[in-house]
Amino acid sequence: MTTPHPVPSAVPYAVVPYAPGAGPSAWPDELRRIAGPEVLERWGAVDRTPHAPRLVTVPGGGGWAAAALVTARPGTAYAKIVDAVGDVPAAARAVVAYAEEQRLVQVVWEGWTVSGEDAAAAGFAPLRPPLPGGTDEPAGPRTGYVRWTAGEGVAEPAYYRQSTHFSCGAVTALLAQVRAGVVRPESLDREAELTLWRDATNFPACEPVGLGVAVRRRWPSSSVEVFLDTEEPVLLDHLDGDEREWRAVLQRASRADADRLGVPVHGRRLSLAELREAVEAPGRCRHVLLLVSLATMQGFDVPHWVLCHGTVPGAVVVEDPWFNTGAGETWVDAHLLPVADASLDAMSLLGGEVRVRGAVLIDGG
CATH class of the missing domain: 3.40.630 (Aminopeptidase)
Structure with a gap:
């Protein structure tokens, strides 16, 4: 004691x-x-x-x-x-x-x-x-x-838990649009979740460019930007041979779709300062969908999308559409979740020897 x-x-x-x-x-x-x-x-x-x-x-x-x-x-x-x-x-x-x-x-x-x-x-x-x-x-x-206990807190969005192990990207995009008033809360259900996932998936994960393209297709009036500091296919380290190649083909197709639709794909890393600036912008409803590894928070190195929607001193506030009931978690752990700046900076660098960061910035107007 x-x-x-x-x-x-x-x-x-x-x-x-x-x-x-x-x-x-x-x-x-x-x-x-x-x-x-x-x-x-x-x-x-x-x-x-x-x-x-x-x-x-x-x-x-x-x-x-x-x-x-x-x-x-x-x-x-x-x-x-x-x-x-x-x-x-x-x-x-x-x-x-x-x-x-x-x-x-x-x-x-x-x-x-x-x-x-x-x-x-x-x-x-x-x-x-x-x-x-x-x-x-x-x-x-x-x-x-x-x-x-620090700052004034942030405005509270709706919380929705993903219904599969792979639809986190779609859920974070839908939650961003609910918070922006583009989507009605009552229309966020499993059908909406899986429909958007189907449009964005690289089977089964949603990679950043494909997710950004799916958001623009679904909501043409929303401004969408993708930040990805590599031109190589991502989220494929666990695959090889043909299983890797056909997914790489789809990622190249997503980049071509982004070019046709006017979705900027910035070939650089979104800094934590830029992320904070985006979600703090006064009078705007801007959100960042951020790829993170769950190694720190959950103990297994799996890529996962979270929604960054607010800041407090020393931390970024996110919505995590998944929680681990096996470790005693509930939705209370994943909702309005403040992640320390240094932790978020580290956990959002994914990959092997070459670490990359993937993010999708949505401006709902």
Whole structure:
């Protein structure tokens, strides 16, 4: 157990390591005294190890007066409260103080047990519930809450979870257009997702030029630019021979389509400063679809599209259309997700010896 730290609310706290997969019988007596069995069962139902699980505890009554299970994706700038037990307001204050001490910009709270009133009293605002998705996999709690600890936060877009392992590019483009008012939220469903994916895919992934071309075809009034610092085919490192070549042919065809449609393909890397400038532009609704590797956040080096739509001090706020339920994630982890600048800069360089960055900038007007 760490030494308790004084916090502005005068509530001391300590950070205690979490035992992955431990059932209720393995928890400390101090915790079992204040947490119900259904809460402890949820905490121990999955292996949360990849997300550095920890307990933020508040002493009192000869043991713990309050505790919260806190997790977060690696490389990000937030902390998530799975549940707070015991003196819930004290637990929330302790987690916020812990987040501020760690220089995190955001705390989110899954709405498994907390009421809207208690969350609001602790300074948390309700999150918009996610749009209905096309997957039957559990999506987590019906409600969630957010509190920004740095900056003023960002405007909240709709959240939609991709229904396949390969349609992230299409979903991020659709979410950008929903936020821009070009697409109605209720029309974002599995049919819309897979229809746009079919237009953009390089089988099964969506490469940057093909995705930009599909966006321009679908929404001719939206300005689209592609940034890709290579003229070679991308996202094909896992393939060879004919399987690689026919996909390379399609990528060359996408470049020809971009030229015909007037979609600029900039043969240079979009810098992080340019990305921030794009999504910060006042009076504009600009979004950046960015290719990242999931190696840092999820532990496997798979290319994945996220939507960059806002900034706060030290971080870019993204929508990630996928989350890992096997590690205890829910939509609350993937929605309004602040990724530290340095982490985003590193995870958006893909490839082998030659690292490249792919991005699609959409200006919805």
